[in-house]
Amino acid sequence: xxxxxxxxxxxxxxxxxxxxxxxxxxxxxxxxxxxxxxxxxxxxxxxxxxxxxxxxxxxxxxxxxxxxxxxxxxxxxxxxxxxxxxxxxxxxxxxxxxxxxxxxxxxxxxxxxxxxxxxxxxxxxxxxxxxxxxxxxxxxxxxxxxxxxxxxxxxxxxxxxxxxxxxxxxxxxxxxxxxxxxxxxxxxxxxxxxxxxxxxxxxxxxxxxxxxxxxxxxxxxxxxxxxxxxxxxxxxxxxxxxxxxxxxxxxxxxxxxxxx
Amino acid sequence: xxxxxxxxxxxxxxxxxxxxxxxxxxxxxxxxxxxxxxxxxxxxxxxxxxxxxxxxxxxxxxxxxxxxxxxxxxxxxxxxxxxxxxxxxxxxxxxxxxxxxxxxxxxxxxxxxxxxxxxxxxxxxxxxxxxxxxxxxxxxxxxxxxxxxxxxxxxxxxxxxxxxxxxxxxxxxxxxxxxxxxxxxxxxxxxxxxxxxxxxxxxxxxxxxxxxxxxxxxxxxxxxxxxxxxxxxxxxxxxxxxxxxxxxxxxxxxxxxxxx
Numbered sequence: 001x002x003x004x005x006x007x008x009x010x011x012x013x014x015x016x017x018x019x020x021x022x023x024x025x026x027x028x029x030x031x032x033x034x035x036x037x038x039x040x041x042x043x044x045x046x047x048x049x050x051x052x053x054x055x056x057x058x059x060x061x062x063x064x065x066x067x068x069x070x071x072x073x074x075x076x077x078x079x080x081x082x083x084x085x086x087x088x089x090x091x092x093x094x095x096x097x098x099x100x101x102x103x104x105x106x107x108x109x110x111x112x113x114x115x116x117x118x119x120x121x122x123x124x125x126x127x128x129x130x131x132x133x134x135x136x137x138x139x140x141x142x143x144x145x146x147x148x149x150x151x152x153x154x155x156x157x158x159x160x161x162x163x164x165x166x167x168x169x170x171x172x173x174x175x176x177x178x179x180x181x182x183x184x185x186x187x188x189x190x191x192x193x194x195x196x197x198x199x200x201x202x203x204x205x206x207x208x209x210x211x212x213x214x215x216x217x218x219x220x221x222x223x224x225x226x227x228x229x230x231x232x233x234x235x236x237x238x239x240x241x242x243x244x245x246x247x248x249x250x251x252x253x254x255x256x257x258x259x260x
Numbered sequence: 261x262x263x264x265x266x267x268x269x270x271x272x273x274x275x276x277x278x279x280x281x282x283x284x285x286x287x288x289x290x291x292x293x294x295x296x297x298x299x300x301x302x303x304x305x306x307x308x309x310x311x312x313x314x315x316x317x318x319x320x321x322x323x324x325x326x327x328x329x330x331x332x333x334x335x336x337x338x339x340x341x342x343x344x345x346x347x348x349x350x351x352x353x354x355x356x357x358x359x360x361x362x363x364x365x366x367x368x369x370x371x372x373x374x375x376x377x378x379x380x381x382x383x384x385x386x387x388x389x390x391x392x393x394x395x396x397x398x399x400x401x402x403x404x405x406x407x408x409x410x411x412x413x414x415x416x417x418x419x420x421x422x423x424x425x426x427x428x429x430x431x432x433x434x435x436x437x438x439x440x441x442x443x444x445x446x447x448x449x450x451x452x453x454x455x456x457x458x459x460x461x462x463x464x465x466x467x468x469x470x471x472x473x474x475x476x477x478x479x480x481x482x483x484x485x486x487x488x489x490x491x492x493x494x495x496x497x498x499x500x501x502x503x504x505x506x507x508x509x510x511x512x513x514x515x516x517x518x519x520x
Contacts, residue, residue: 046333049310069338073306077337078329081408081416085360089414095361100345102355102401132399139395141362148341154349156341 003137003176004033004251007165010040011185012244013079020086022183025247027090032137032176034168035094036145037083038161043074063118063158072148072156080146087142094142099149100156104129105164107149107157121149121157125170125234133168134175162224166231173235180236181251182224183244188257189225191216199242202258205229228259263397263436264293264511267425270300271445272504273339280346282443285507287350292397292436294428295354296405297343298421303334323378323418332408332416340406347402354402359409360416364389365424367409367417381409381417385430385494393428394435422484426491433495440496441511442484443504448517449485451476459502462518465489488519 006026012018026035044054052066063071080096087094099105099121105128107121136143145168147161162182169180188199189211200211208225211217217225228239242249242256249255266286272278286295304314312326323331340356347354359365359381365388367381396403405428407421422442429440448459449471460471468485471477477485488499502509502516509515 046310050306051309072341073333073337075337076341077333077335081332081336081358081360084358085410085416086414088360088363088410089412093363096358098341098344098356100341100348100354100356103348103353135399139392150345150348152349154346156345 001176002031003172003178004029004031004181005036005165005169005172005178006033006181006183006247007036007038007161008183008244009038009161012183013037013040014042018244019083022244022247023083023086023092024090027087027092028248029251032142034133034137034143034145035083035087036147036161036165036168037075037079038147039071039075040079042079043071046070046074046078057115060115060117062116063120065119068119068156068158071158075146076148076156080144084144087144092142093140094144095136096144096146098146098156099123099159099164102129102132103150104132105145105149105159105168107151107159109151109155109157119155119157121151121159123149123159123163123167125167128167128171130171130174133172137176162227166227169236170231170234173237178236179238179240179251180228180231181240181242181247181256182228183247183250184241186243187246187255188242189217189221199255200257202260204260208259225259232259261436262291263432263438264289264291264441265296265425265429265432265438266293266441266443266507267296267298267421268443268504269298269421272443273297273300274302278504279343282504282507283343283346283352284350287347287352288508289511292402294393294397294403294405295343295347296407296421296425296428297335297339298407299331299335300339302339303331306330306334306338317375320375320377322376323380325379328379328416328418331418335406336408336416340404344404347404352402353400354404355396356404356406358406358416359383359419359424362389362392363410364392365405365409365419365428367411367419369411369415369417379415379417381411381419383409383419383423383427385427388427388431390431390434393432397436422487426487429496430491430494433497438496439498439500439511440488440491441500441502441507441516442488443507443510444501446503447506447515448502449477449481459515460517462520464520485519492519 499519
């Protein structure tokens, strides 16, 4: 059976109208689906008002105790529950989840090596409670994940939304034909960064190596694509990267970059 | 089958150690169970820092848009998800829910009469999605409700936790033998307000009328008890009112005031 996992980030979440338009399109996608959302500027803004300064060590963002409370509130409460309520208004039976709910995404606190990242959780697809997720999907529920997990000590942990989307997609690919859609602010992987029409429609592992060598794909796109290829290796059928505005096109294979 | 619905308020939520002790006891209760939590001072404190002043009309607290965002964050995120993560650490498979999740508690925004309460949701037991709640309970999940509901316009709404506990207990009493436990800061209904040992162990509707006439039961306890008797009339087997510290005693009928 077909299952679609869609990830959205701050660029959609921070714009109420954009988010609403996106959620309506998401509601209309056929078949079983899961939404994973990231954070957004709103967490930073609320943090500033609360006097919580982002803390960095060696340029890396740290989740200290105050920041953890902030993201638990904003990601797990404000963003997640407003998305769920709006999806309900589009007749999409959403259920908002963190990794702690139903023990779905058990994590381990990232070990302290060069940097102590604080309350950050690492997850792996093998540990995910797929039995419960399967049941939710079969019951017609649409899981909406906030980028939060937990550990057995009873702590909520901060976890990257891209990673949650990827690991959930991998875990469910044993029983489902999973397509994983990463929505971002570009139309896809571009051959010319300044031309939104220069979307590479299909990419293979070999093609990716060539584009890297030529310097056409660079920067933050490289780890994104590496993760996409890793997901494919682990059984995910398709990974699509593209603009949230054209979600139905990404879903049907008529927009974005498709990684096979 | 036996089902226990427990409601806790701010007096437990605001004290980390008390809350932790309570959650361990709750985890150990046998059989299916549901937890409903209220707010607490923490919402007011965070609101103050964010510059959100509680607004009142004719002495009534109003949920304006800012307050709604605040309670969505604090009740639905911070409090709810930390409770869920801690319950998981006690091997209790909790799932945090607002009324919007799975469309479990549909509400209507309170109509404007003398006072416009703002984003406040009224619920009734007949509208509750008991089919979904039943499934969760049968799956071994322990629902943990934040005092939030939603309407079909896609709004999260603020709803009293006592009311949620009561309506959920009533709705599930068709299929379950429900006992509803209200935890508060007193040992039960007292014949002498200054003596915590003067707990009335059992109360009938007739006894309640007598106590009201004599002025032994007064103030805020009257609506609490009226609601309890209404729940009994609607099929709830037992309502117990007592101190959170002795939850196992309340559960087994050895502490608190039992309304029959």
